[in-house]
Amino acid sequence: MNSALHMIKKIHCLLMELFPPNFKREFKEEMEIVFSEMVNEAAGEGKRSLAAVCVQELFDLPILILRTNLEEKRMIKTGAFQPSHFVARGAISFGIGLSFVKEFSVIFTLLFVSAINNRGGWYHVLATTCGCVAAALIGGLLFTSLTNESKQFGWFFIVGLLGWFIPYATLFVQNVSFSDAPLTLKWLLPYLGFGLDGAFLSMAFCVARNKKRTFLLPISITAALAPVLCYLLPKYLQEKFSINSSISNIVFDLLLIIGAILLAGRTNQKNLWNAIIGTISLPIVYYFCIVLPGSLYPHSPITTDNPFNLINMIYWIILWIPEGTLFGLIISLIFRKQQLSIPE
Amino acid sequence: MTNDSLITNHPLTETTFFILLSLSSSAKHGYAIAKDVESMSEGRIDMSTSTLYTALKRLLDDGWIKRYGEDPDPDESGRPRKTYILTALGRQILNTETMRLQSLVTIAESRSLGEQV
Numbered sequence: 001m002n003s004a005l006h007m008i009k010k011i012h013c014l015l016m017e018l019f020p021p022n023f024k025r026e027f028k029e030e031m032e033i034v035f036s037e038m039v040n041e042a043a044g045e046g047k048r049s050l051a052a053v054c055v056q057e058l059f060d061l062p063i064l065i066l067r068t069n070l071e072e073k074r075m076i077k078t079g080a081f082q083p084s085h086f087v088a089r090g091a092i093s094f095g096i097g098l099s100f101v102k103e104f105s106v107i108f109t110l111l112f113v114s115a116i117n118n119r120g121g122w123y124h125v126l127a128t129t130c131g132c133v134a135a136a137l138i139g140g141l142l143f144t145s146l147t148n149e150s151k152q153f154g155w156f157f158i159v160g161l162l163g164w165f166i167p168y169a170t171l172f173v174q175n176v177s178f179s180d181a182p183l184t185l186k187w188l189l190p191y192l193g194f195g196l197d198g199a200f201l202s203m204a205f206c207v208a209r210n211k212k213r214t215f216l217l218p219i220s221i222t223a224a225l226a227p228v229l230c231y232l233l234p235k236y237l238q239e240k241f242s243i244n245s246s247i248s249n250i251v252f253d254l255l256l257i258i259g260a261i262l263l264a265g266r267t268n269q270k271n272l273w274n275a276i277i278g279t280i281s282l283p284i285v286y287y288f289c290i291v292l293p294g295s296l297y298p299h300s301p302i303t304t305d306n307p308f309n310l311i312n313m314i315y316w317i318i319l320w321i322p323e324g325t326l327f328g329l330i331i332s333l334i335f336r337k338q339q340l341s342i343p344e
Numbered sequence: 345m346t347n348d349s350l351i352t353n354h355p356l357t358e359t360t361f362f363i364l365l366s367l368s369s370s371a372k373h374g375y376a377i378a379k380d381v382e383s384m385s386e387g388r389i390d391m392s393t394s395t396l397y398t399a400l401k402r403l404l405d406d407g408w409i410k411r412y413g414e415d416p417d418p419d420e421s422g423r424p425r426k427t428y429i430l431t432a433l434g435r436q437i438l439n440t441e442t443m444r445l446q447s448l449v450t451i452a453e454s455r456s457l458g459e460q461v
Contacts, residue, residue: 027397033423034374035393053392060392068398 005043008054009036018065095325099317101164102324105132106316109172122231125173129227132172136165156208162219163204167196169227170256174249177231189246191283192253198327199260202278205331206264206271215263226256281330282323289323356441359389363399364408364430364438371412373425374400400428408434 012035016028035057042049109132171193207215230252234245257279265272356364359381366372366380377400378391391399403409412429430438 023401027401029423030374030426031393031397033425034378034396037375038378038393056390057392057394060394064394064398068401 005039005050008039008050012057015061015065018061018069020069020071023068092325092328094328094331095321095323098324098327099320102320103313103317105136105168107313108132109168125177125227125231129169129173132165132169132227136161136168155211155213158216159204159208159219162216162223163200163207166219166223166226166256166260167193167200169223170196170230170253173227173230174234174252177234188250189253191286192250192257194282194286195257195279196253196260198282199257199264199275199279201327202275202331203260203264205278206267206275210267210271212267215267218263222256222259278327278331282327285323285326285330289326290319293319355444356437358385359391359395359399360403361438361441362389363396363403364434364441367409367428367430368435368438371427371429373427375425377428403434404428407431408437 009032013032016024016031019028038053039050042053174189203219206212207219230249233252234243234248237243237248238245261272261275261279264275362381362384363377365384366377372380374393374396378393378396381389381391400409404411408431409428410431412427414424414426
């Protein structure tokens, strides 16, 4: 029995090595002591108790090792919107993260679209939706890591994923489905697109921070219907009433933005203004960070022909970093009052 | 801390609540916390060491508990055992959660009394 106990403790000690260095430095010795005491006590009660302790430990260890490693290795300490002195670092981390996520989400989507480039119509809707799901998975992870919500990792991930997915899927379906339509209000669409981004990310922050689980249903329904409706509506209006698809896209985007802001407002009265500021800030930031620098330096958009063009990728990542940083700054300032202040 | 920020931390998970409750009376080391939680929850919450220490780390990071010192009674191999205690913030969180739970019980009791009448 003693040798079995010794071996169990040894294995546990080895498994402890999988925890991140900071965690080990702080708790490894204590955990070994406690585990040793638990095992000794269970051994005194019989083999069944001993097995139960070991199984429970084995069951919990993998997910907790993964979680602590994720928490330690991500940008959590610098990226989290925690006390005010972290705001600048958090905003920069958010900017860098957002930039890479945007870059790769665009590439993901373009790759899906290029795979079925000649089919058009519903194939585009399906392909862009698949691409945006992949992008939203990364976006959701970024959202979760930057909000430092280790306590509610899964919950923040789901809200972040949906908040990320809706504007992306909508914009991509609109772009690939109606790119040949006459664009009388062409200049407005990119700004609205960024407003859509701002509205849904702000809404996701409001819902996640206020832990409003009941809002998950309307957000999920919107996520399911938005890509389909933003294809059907302009098509229907164009065929039946000869309404320009740019106009119907603008109306559709505006409705989504209003919906997101109202939903955010229902979490908390103050959040109505928070969401409005978040929504307006992104198009303004977009103008100063993308439109102005873009007009100074010639560049090409990322298209299905050149998704992996290195210079293009670097160009867009550099352009998106200040945009994300400024938006991160705005978001963190808006939500700062709701943070838990950590006493010295 | 404002009421808003207190409210955003609630409801606490059962494990967090019991850990805070366990540390509210006196400083305890990890094993004592695990045993106390198991006893208070009548065996429902039987934490593994990894669950216990990831929870303690989170509570330390959030400033709800702090390290108190070393237990004068070392473990069987003579190694000192670190103890933890509730901070003022942790106590405030625990009190708020307790009041929240009490108000829920009061509502439930008044409703069930109403049904009996």
